[in-house]
Amino acid sequence: MHGNFVWYELMTTDTKAAEAFYKKVVGWDARDxxxxxxxxxxxxxxxxxxxxLMTMPEGALELNVPPAWLGYVAVDDVDTAAARLAGEGGTVxxxxxxxxGVGxxxxxxxxxxAAFAxxxxxxxxxxxxxxxAPGNIGWHELMAGELDSAFAFYSKLFGWTKDQAMDMGEMGVYQLFAHNGQAIGGMMTKPKEVPAPYWLYYFNVEALDAAIDRAQSEGAQVVVEPMEVPGGAWIVQCTDPQGAFFALVAPKR
Known part of the structure; x- marks a missing residue:
């Protein structure tokens, strides 16, 4: 499991509204x-x-930390991995x-x-x-501070390997990364207009346009318009009603 994304967590300002939103848009069930x-x-x-899903910790909003999704990556030993991360320039x-009873x-x-757990x-x-599968998180995307050094960091920490690399022209290279031989995400140097590096998570839905309609009817904003990506899938990037950034991916419009 070391190096695999195993959990995702939304910290937000209105958990009841967020619960209703994602149940309708992604199709999840929810329970306490x-x-x-x-x-x-x-x-x-x-x-x-x-x-x-949980309420944002006290003080986060005062620090201008917006609602956000956080990905959890499995490691063989948390204390060892945290120390190694700090030694490689990361921050705990x-x-x-x-x-x-959980871990x-x-x-x-x-x-x-860029934050993760x-x-x-x-x-x-x-x-x-x-x-x-519908309802799972099918893709993990890092808008990195700088691609080469970011990839080296994560590769050393989690054992991720390079998969395909796509030349995006002026935007630079989009580098796919694999865990145990299976591509699970991509990373690239963030555009200059993006203020800070971040991880973005793509939720699987069966058809993109219908999911966008559901999301917009519940107050979501489309940030990056729908587009087809290599392999034939369709994606869209949005913010939910509380402002958390998320994406959807589907095999068809």
Whole structure:
């Protein structure tokens, strides 16, 4: 599991509204996690847990931190991985800590400032959905501070390998990366107009236009218009009603 994305978490300002939004747009079910002292919602697709939802921590808005999705990457040992990350120029923002009965985690950023989490679960991991199954997260995209150094950082930390590379002209190279031989995402140097590096997560839906209609009817804003990508899939990038950035991917319009 080391180096694989295993969980996703939305921290937002209105959890009830966000729950209703993603249930309608992506098709997830939702239920309370029943964690003592913590208001945490679990999104699922059938019997498969996919993501979590919680209210943003106090003080985050005062620091101008917007609602956002956070990806959790599995590691063999959280403390070792956090120390290694710091040694490679990353920053540990929340030191390794335990979630009773769930696992151990740390909140970190890469050397350019893109946020993600390290995670080691308790016990055997549950069976996962197929990468491109409806309701799963089919793609992980990094708008990096600088592609070559970012790829070297993640490769050293997680063992990711280079897959195809696509020349995007003036935008630069879009480098696909693989985990255990399977392409799971891509990264490129962020455009100059983008203020900071970030990770973006693509939620699988069955048909793009219908999902866009559902999203816009619930208050989403389309940031990057629908486009076809190599391989024939269709994507769109949006912000949800609370301002969190997300994307959708589908095999057809």
């Amino acid at each position: 996690a029943d964690m003592p002292g913590v208001d945490y919602t679990l999104f699922s697709m059938g019997d498969h847990l996919v993501a979590g 923002h929340r030191e390794p800590d335990d979630i009773p 151990r985690f740390a909140i970190v950023t890469d050397p350019h400032g 390290l995670f080691k679960g308790t016990g055997e991991p549950p069976p996962s959905l197929d990468q491109m």
